[in-house]
Amino acid sequence: MNINANWLAAPVVIPLLFAASSLLAATRVNLRQMRIQRNLALIASVLNLGVALLLLYTTTIQDQRMVLYAGLWQAPFGITLVADALSAIMLTLTAVLMVTIVLYAIGTLDQREGLNFHPLLLFLLMGVNGAFLAGDLFNLYVFFEVLLMASFVLLSLGGRPGQVNGGLRYVVLNLLASTVFLTTAGVVYGTLGTLNLAHLAVRMEAAPLTLRIIVAGMLLIAYGSKAGLFPLFFWLPASYHTPHPAVTAIFGGLLTKVGIYALFRVFTLLFPDLLQAWQPLLLGIAGLTMLAGVFGAMAVNTIRRVLSFHIISQVGYMVMGLGLASSGNQLAIGFGLAAGIFYIMHHMIVKTALLMAGGAAELTMGTGQLKEGYLGGLVKRFPLLAAVFFVAAFSLAGIPPSSGFVSKLGLLQAALDSQHWMIAGVSLLVSALTLMSMVRLWQKGFAGKQHEDVLPPPRRPIYGFTLAPIIILVVISLGMGIFSDTFIRWSQTAADQLIDRAGYIEAVAPTDVIAPVSMDH
Amino acid sequence: MIALVFATLVAVLMASATYLLLQRNPVRMVIGLGLFTHAVNLLVFGTSVSHRGQPPIIVDKAAFSGDISQFVDPLPQALILTAIVISFGIVAFLIALLHRRNSLEAVESCTDRVDDPFAMEPAAALEAVDEDYEWLEDVVLKRELRKPKRTRR
Numbered sequence: 211m212n213i214n215a216n217w218l219a220a221p222v223v224i225p226l227l228f229a230a231s232s233l234l235a236a237t238r239v240n241l242r243q244m245r246i247q248r249n250l251a252l253i254a255s256v257l258n259l260g261v262a263l264l265l266l267y268t269t270t271i272q273d274q275r276m277v278l279y280a281g282l283w284q285a286p287f288g289i290t291l292v293a294d295a296l297s298a299i300m301l302t303l304t305a306v307l308m309v310t311i312v313l314y315a316i317g318t319l320d321q322r323e324g325l326n327f328h329p330l331l332l333f334l335l336m337g338v339n340g341a342f343l344a345g346d347l348f349n350l351y352v353f354f355e356v357l358l359m360a361s362f363v364l365l366s367l368g369g370r371p372g373q374v375n376g377g378l379r380y381v382v383l384n385l386l387a388s389t390v391f392l393t394t395a396g397v398v399y400g401t402l403g404t405l406n407l408a409h410l411a412v413r414m415e416a417a418p419l420t421l422r423i424i425v426a427g428m429l430l431i432a433y434g435s436k437a438g439l440f441p442l443f444f445w446l447p448a449s450y451h452t453p454h455p456a457v458t459a460i461f462g463g464l465l466t467k468v469g470i471y472a473l474f475r476v477f478t479l480l481f482p483d484l485l486q487a488w489q490p491l492l493l494g495i496a497g498l499t500m501l502a503g504v505f506g507a508m509a510v511n512t513i514r515r516v517l518s519f520h521i522i523s524q525v526g527y528m529v530m531g532l533g534l535a536s537s538g539n540q541l542a543i544g545f546g547l548a549a550g551i552f553y554i555m556h557h558m559i560v561k562t563a564l565l566m567a568g569g570a571a572e573l574t575m576g577t578g579q580l581k582e583g584y585l586g587g588l589v590k591r592f593p594l595l596a597a598v599f600f601v602a603a604f605s606l607a608g609i610p611p612s613s614g615f616v617s618k619l620g621l622l623q624a625a626l627d628s629q630h631w632m633i634a635g636v637s638l639l640v641s642a643l644t645l646m647s648m649v650r651l652w653q654k655g656f657a658g659k660q661h662e663d664v665l666p667p668p669r670r671p672i673y674g675f676t677l678a679p680i681i682i683l684v685v686i687s688l689g690m691g692i693f694s695d696t697f698i699r700w701s702q703t704a705a706d707q708l709i710d711r712a713g714y715i716e717a718v719a720p721t722d723v724i725a726p727v728s729m730d731h
Numbered sequence: 732m733i734a735l736v737f738a739t740l741v742a743v744l745m746a747s748a749t750y751l752l753l754q755r756n757p758v759r760m761v762i763g764l765g766l767f768t769h770a771v772n773l774l775v776f777g778t779s780v781s782h783r784g785q786p787p788i789i790v791d792k793a794a795f796s797g798d799i800s801q802f803v804d805p806l807p808q809a810l811i812l813t814a815i816v817i818s819f820g821i822v823a824f825l826i827a828l829l830h831r832r833n834s835l836e837a838v839e840s841c842t843d844r845v846d847d848p849f850a851m852e853p854a855a856a857l858e859a860v861d862e863d864y865e866w867l868e869d870v871v872l873k874r875e876l877r878k879p880k881r882t883r884r
Contacts, residue, residue: 348810355817362824366831374832378757381825385764385818386752392814393771399807400778 213631218278218291221263221301221339223469228254229332240709244325251328252312258335259305262298269298270700275707275717285720286409290345292718295704296551297342300471303558304338306686307463310679314566316455317676327367331460333360345718346406347395350472354391354436358371358384361465364457365449372385376449383435383445391432398425408718411711414480426481426488433476436467439529440499443522446704447506450518455569462521463562467554469529477532478547478708485536492533493633500526500640507647513568513585513655514579516647518559520606523640524557525571527621530633534624535709546628548705549620552698556613556690563683567599570676571655580654585728588656596656598680603652607645613690613697620698642684737777744770757832761825768818772811779807 232250236243256502268274273295282290293301311331319327333615337357362384366377399405401421402413414422435442446466477485485492503523507516568575572578575585575591589596605612618641625634690697707713751763751811787805 251828279858348813350812352817354820359817359824361819362821366828369831371832374828374835378825378828378832381821381828382760382764385821385825386767389764389771389818392768393774395806395810396771396775396778399775555830 213276213658214262214695215278216686217261217624218276218293219262219280219341220723221258221265221305221343221499222291222336224254224258224261225332225336225339226365227459229329229336232329232332233326236329244328247326247328248312248316250380251332252309254332255305255308255312258339259302259309259708262301262305265293265296266302267292269714270295270703273703273707275714277718280625285345285718286404286406289349290406290408290718291343292345292407293343294707294714294717295630295700296471296474296708299337299551299700299704300342300467300556303555304335304342304464306683307460308335309559310562310566311456311460311681313675313679314459317673317678318456318570327364327454327456329366330360330367333357334364334418334460334464336360338464338468342471343417345408347398347410348405351388351391354468355388357465357468357543358388361461365453365461368454370452372452376440376452380445380449387432387435387442390435394425394432397428406718406720407475409714409720411479411715422481422484426477426484427696429476430473433469433472434495435469436466437473437529438466438499438522438525439495440502440522440526443502443525446522447515447518450521451512451514455514455566455573458518459562459565459569462517462565463558466521467528467558470525470554472583473529474532474547474708476537479711479714482536483586484530489533489536492529493630495509496526496530496533497633497636498526499523499529500636504640504643504647508643508650511580513572513580513651514565515578516580516651518566518570520644520647521561521723523607523644524553526640527618527637528557530621530637533633534621534628534630535705544705544709545702546621546624547708548698548701549624550619551701551704552620553617555697555701556605556617556687559683559690560602560612560614560687563598563602563680563687564606566676566680566683567595567602568651568655570595570680571599571692578655580651585655586658594677595680598677598684600652600689601684602680603648604645605684605691607648608641609645611688611691613694616691617692734777737773741770741774741777744773757829761822761829764820764825765822768814772818775807775811775814779804795830816872 214345228250232247232584235246269276276293277285278291279285280291283289308331312328315327315331334357337353337355337360340353340356344353357503362377362381362627365380366373395405400412402410402417404410404413405624414425431442435445438446450461453461500523503519503521503526506522507519510516510519531548533544534546535544535550568578571585571588571592574595575588579585601612605614608614608618610616618637622634622637623635625631748763748767748770751759751766754760754763787803
């Protein structure tokens with residue numbers, strides 16, 4: 211089946227159209243307008259899921275690349291959208307998360323935060339989708355900014371002091387990272403005369419080593435701070451616990467992963483030699499990120515703060531996959547990369563489910579404070595919520611048969627096969643510490659009894675719409691664990707396509723008629 | 732020569748921006764961010780300045796050899812236009828956030844802070860603080876309203 215390349219524009223255009231029209235629909239502030247926006251968002255996210263599945267089928271199962279030249283301008287000149295297996299996998303996961311988050315918002319959102327929540331969510335979706343499809347460095351920057359803009363407003367939507375403060379930290383640090391990214395784009399264009407990724411891949415080979423090191427280093431800093439890598443992660447725990455749980459859930463599932471995607475794309479396509487040379491650096495960053503995240507999670511005392519720190523430690527595992535990409539392996543070439551991609555898939559699903567369940571618990575009990583028995587007794591009050599939290603938490607910690615077990619096993623195997631004992635040891639240690647942290651959440655938050663002096667809060671019903679998306683995500687996670695061969699095959703296809711640089715360049719086919727401007731002007 | 736002027740200007744702007752960003756005053760930080768984005772815009776602009784006064788049009792298409800160093804490259808200017816809009820929007824949003832923050836009452840109690848420029852309370856530890864649960868206010872409010880009914884039963 212060959213589908214028209216114009217479908218590639220749909221993941222960007224659909225959210226944009228629906229977001230704009232739902233802004234128009236909300237002329238007055240009341241519940242009815244919110245309902246209209248919500249329905250539009252639901253339609254848009256379902257349509258988006260359909261398109262993403264279509265792209266997934268074409269690129270991953272049929273093992274193809276799709277390229278759309280906007281306005282039929284040839285590759286280095288116009289805007290190019292490219293979808294390969296990795297893009298399509300990320301698009302599909304994003305689409306699944308979007309559908310579930312819209313359902314979750316039906317159950318949890320109140321009127322204060324509900325106004326214009328859905329249009330912003332759609333703008334966020336547009337930015338994320340665009341970043342996954344962008345075929346050149348500058349459009350990657352633009353879509354990064356689109357998603358950041360939407361996330362800034364989502365974060366401070368309630369306008370409460372904590373949200374404003376968290377929002378300020380988040381905006382300042384992310385604007386700095388974006389500016390570093392733009393500087394890199396300027397340096398690249400000034401020296402190599404192109405921004406198209408495929409064209410850059412050709413020209414970067416001939417570029418002097420100094421330039422390659424500068425560009426790769428700056429991109430590592432820019433994407434690393436967006437992904438929350440050590441030592442640039444401090445904006446994340448400072449802001450992620452402040453907004454509404456629905457916002458935290460979608461941020462935790464999506465945003466850092468866009469940075470990780472960009473790292474995977476740029477390092478495999480532009481700097482395959484540096485991937486080899488910088489392996490100790492990447493693995494070191496990965497290990498330190500894991501440790502910093504998991505130790506941070508031990509020091510904090512509310513459900514969502516603990517989960518925010520775990521995002522950081524999980525991001526370390528993904529970078530570990532990238533670091534192991536270049537090392538030969540008896541299983542397959544690029545098995546480390548495939549394991550990293552599988553880890554991203556697992557993490558996006560499970561982390562969102564956990565943040566949703568934790569947020570629902572905080573919302574129900576009126577607090578997420580783990581100390582002094584404020585929480586507790588949730589198992590008896592809300593057994594279903596406790597059950598889904600349990601499954602998701604132990605999937606995060608890597609207990610079989612969940613997806614966490616398979617993905618961690620893959621990474622460990624890749625590390626052991628290429629004889630990286632240190633990172634293998636660190637990943638095992640962090641895995642154990644994660645399990646400990648999850649047990650702590652379970653004991654203090656869900657099991658046990660509430661302290662006598664703390665007044666039990668009145669029972670606030672947990673709506674079916676709050677629980678349904680969490681159940682969907684947990685079932686997907688279990689399915690990824692039990693039928694893991696399919697998902698590992700997809701990640702292996704994605705990893706193979708990433709390593710096959712010549713195939714990417716051939717698919718985009720940049721015309722190289724214009725020589726770069728000489729450097730001596 | 733022009734390139735050298737541009738490079739110096741970008742370096743000076745970036746240095747002052749970094750100095751301002753390291754200040755504790757949030758307003759200075761915003762100004763620093765504004766300068767930083769300007770420096771980067773100028774840097775991108777600098778990539779196109781090779782020949783002044785040459786239009787980016789190929790007059791004689793047949794004789795064109797592919798040497799683009801003969802005219803000004805228009806692409807960086809398009810890139811800057813996009814970048815300016817983005818950074819302007821974000822800085823404007825940042826100022827709005829700052830304004831909102833300054834209009835909140837809690838700020839007045841901690842005007843002479845030394846560690847965290849954005850913190851509102853003297854001790855911003857990793858412990859849970861009240862501001863973590865502001866988003867719950869409405870829920871708690873509803874609960875307070877519900878309480879009397881229960882006691883009546």
